[in-house]
Amino acid sequence: MRKDVPVLHKASTVAMIAVLVGVGACSTKKKALPPAPPPSSAPMGGASSGSTGGGDAGNVGSTAIPGSIADFKQSSGSDTVLFAYDSYDVDDTAKAILGKQAEWLARYPNVKVTVEGHTDERGTREYNLALGDRRATAAKNFLAAQGVSPSRLATISYGKERPVADGSDESAYAQNRRAVTVVVSGAR
Amino acid sequence: MRILPLVLALLAAAPAAAVIRVDINSGTAAPLPIVVPGFPATADAPTAAGSTTALGSQVASVIAADLGSSGLFKPLDATGTAVAPGDVTAPRFDAWKTLAAQALVTGNVTANPDGGITVGCYAYDVFSSEELARQGFVTTAANWRRAAHKCADLVYSRLTGETGYFDSRIVYVSETGPKTHRIKRLAVMDQDGANHRFLTNGQNLVLTPRFAPNQQTLTYMSYADNRPRVWVYTIGSGRQEAVGESPNMSFSPRFAPDGQSLILSMSQNGTTDIYKLDIASHRLTRLTSGPGISTAPSYSPDGSKIVFESDRGGGQQVYTMNADGSDQHRISFGEGRAGTPVWSPRGDLIAFTRLTSAKHRIAVMRPDGSGERVLTDAYQDEGPTWSPNGRVILFFRTAAGRGGRVDLHSVDLSGTNERTIKTPLDASDPAWSPLLP
Numbered sequence: 001m002r003k004d005v006p007v008l009h010k011a012s013t014v015a016m017i018a019v020l021v022g023v024g025a026c027s028t029k030k031k032a033l034p035p036a037p038p039p040s041s042a043p044m045g046g047a048s049s050g051s052t053g054g055g056d057a058g059n060v061g062s063t064a065i066p067g068s069i070a071d072f073k074q075s076s077g078s079d080t081v082l083f084a085y086d087s088y089d090v091d092d093t094a095k096a097i098l099g100k101q102a103e104w105l106a107r108y109p110n111v112k113v114t115v116e117g118h119t120d121e122r123g124t125r126e127y128n129l130a131l132g133d134r135r136a137t138a139a140k141n142f143l144a145a146q147g148v149s150p151s152r153l154a155t156i157s158y159g160k161e162r163p164v165a166d167g168s169d170e171s172a173y174a175q176n177r178r179a180v181t182v183v184v185s186g187a188r
Numbered sequence: 189m190r191i192l193p194l195v196l197a198l199l200a201a202a203p204a205a206a207v208i209r210v211d212i213n214s215g216t217a218a219p220l221p222i223v224v225p226g227f228p229a230t231a232d233a234p235t236a237a238g239s240t241t242a243l244g245s246q247v248a249s250v251i252a253a254d255l256g257s258s259g260l261f262k263p264l265d266a267t268g269t270a271v272a273p274g275d276v277t278a279p280r281f282d283a284w285k286t287l288a289a290q291a292l293v294t295g296n297v298t299a300n301p302d303g304g305i306t307v308g309c310y311a312y313d314v315f316s317s318e319e320l321a322r323q324g325f326v327t328t329a330a331n332w333r334r335a336a337h338k339c340a341d342l343v344y345s346r347l348t349g350e351t352g353y354f355d356s357r358i359v360y361v362s363e364t365g366p367k368t369h370r371i372k373r374l375a376v377m378d379q380d381g382a383n384h385r386f387l388t389n390g391q392n393l394v395l396t397p398r399f400a401p402n403q404q405t406l407t408y409m410s411y412a413d414n415r416p417r418v419w420v421y422t423i424g425s426g427r428q429e430a431v432g433e434s435p436n437m438s439f440s441p442r443f444a445p446d447g448q449s450l451i452l453s454m455s456q457n458g459t460t461d462i463y464k465l466d467i468a469s470h471r472l473t474r475l476t477s478g479p480g481i482s483t484a485p486s487y488s489p490d491g492s493k494i495v496f497e498s499d500r501g502g503g504q505q506v507y508t509m510n511a512d513g514s515d516q517h518r519i520s521f522g523e524g525r526a527g528t529p530v531w532s533p534r535g536d537l538i539a540f541t542r543l544t545s546a547k548h549r550i551a552v553m554r555p556d557g558s559g560e561r562v563l564t565d566a567y568q569d570e571g572p573t574w575s576p577n578g579r580v581i582l583f584f585r586t587a588a589g590r591g592g593r594v595d596l597h598s599v600d601l602s603g604t605n606e607r608t609i610k611t612p613l614d615a616s617d618p619a620w621s622p623l624l625p
Binding site: 166 | 366367368369370393395396414416437439440453455457458460481483484497499504527528541543548567568570571586588589590592617
């Protein structure tokens with residue numbers, strides 16, 4: 001248990017650097033492949049990573065650069081909202097996350113995002129492409145209803161082609177039924 | 189490359205009705221014992237693909253493998269029985285009776301002055317000593333496997349009364365890498381897995397390739413430029429072209445029977461409908477108007493009707509409509525949901541994926557929805573495609589879990605003779621070509 005701690009820290013640091021480096025590299029180029037799944041840090045952990053708290057003397061905390069992709073994820077709680085089986089209803093949990101995403105997008109009006117729609121592996125390929133489009137559209141429409149200009153919002157469906165969890169059980173299915181808001185340009 | 193059929197000289201009077209006949213509908217019946225000894229060379233001669241003696245042996249092996257794979261024939265080991273060139277037109281039936289073979293396929297490979305070859309193909313009923321069929325096939329030496337497939341198709345056709353399907357190809361999606369970052373490439377191979385080659389390099393996610401009626405062109409979906417939409421691939425030149433200028437996602441394409449248009453689905457604002465796309469003019473005609481998702485369209489062989497899936501009634505179910513979009517009505521009603529319908533090239537059946545809470549299975553039903561039969565049983569079987577004669581269904585099977593293999597399987601219409609189709613890597617989204625010319 002104790003041994004795992006530094007390893008986890010290292011992993012999340014690497015992931016953070018990867019994200020920050022990725023901003024400059026990816027903001028203008030076309031992506032050849034869908035982006036890697038987000039780092040596996042807990043979505044609720046954002047609050048404790050600020051540097052203003054009374055941390056131990058001598059430690060230097062880190063924070064996301066305001067307006068960056070890391071800041072977007074931290075401020076929104078998550079870049080991902082989940083859906084029930086064969087559903088594209090935006091539930092209360094998803095509304096809360098999308099609401100915070102919309103608030104952040106209001107602060108950074110130059111940012112453009114693509115909402116990716118995904119499904120679990122059950123269901124046929126073609127149907128899941130359409131279902132992924134429904135989920136991406138539902139999330140996009142919610143963001144637009146919160147005042148984000150539709151011109152800043154694109155969608156893409158990956159159907160069941162890009163799961164984040166590779167199991168074949170309910171836990172994996174639940175993680176894979178998702179819409180992910182991906183910043184494509186305008187972030188710092 | 190076209191293979192020219194050749195009426196062999198010395199054709200005797202038309203053979204009498206065959207004494208033996210394979211009943212294609214009873215999948216459980218014992219397969220017919222058949223023997224395909226190596227074709228003897230009249231005169232051994234070099235060709236670009238090896239000597240005629242070597243080719244004679246290889247041709248016989250391919251024919252035996254084809255017939256055996258159908259599940260209707262049981263090829264016997266003929267290595268102990270020597271065959272002389274003269275035996276081809278006057279077989280020593282007693283030797284084959286000893287083996288208990290009921291049918292004999294023999295022939296010869298001859299080098300032609302132009303560098304090509306002629307494969308002579310002869311089939312006999314062993315117990316009645318009657319000739320069943322004979323045909324010559326002229327082709328390039330490199331194309332010898334196709335001549336062997338043509339011979340196997342001739343034998344299959346003569347003994348079952350149905351058209352064969354061995355001289356055909358399969359296009360599919362080759363897969364590799366972890367589930368979360370799958371690399372997918374278009375690949376094409378002969379029906380028996382030979383002559384395998386990749387068509388795309390894996391840079392872009394590609395899905396659902398389908399042959400044009402002339403087998404020279406494919407249509408598929410690609411995520412090239414992060415714009416998921418329908419593309420057309422010309423096999424000879426390798427040319428790839430996106431079709432249609434719409435910014436919306438288009439997918440699930442298939443050619444119309446005349447090859448002049450595509451039928452596909454396109455998503456807009458969360459609704460997915462079916463469209464006809466004229467290839468020359470890129471003109472789109474909308475055929476369904478919601479609500480919900482309508483996708484996976486497939487034409488009847490005469491082009492007059494379209495079968496597709498829709499969730500307009502709640503769950504995903506199979507519907508048919510006229511080619512102009514009129515008379516849309518639901519035909520699938522069993523337990524669970526139903527998707528990916530494909531009309532048989534014979535017109536008599538529709539293959540589809542039957543989805544229950546835990547499984548996807550391959551099933552068939554008549555075009556009016558009656559007579560449903562489930563043919564397979566596994567975690568996820570999906571994406572049926574028909575053999576050119578409408579007797580065998582190819583599909584892909586996904587095993588559950590992290591390292592779950594994805595591979596191609598075939599099954600008879602009777603639900604028997606399930607076989608794995610070997611591919612270099614994992615494989616999905618198969619599509620069977622029509623018989624080659």
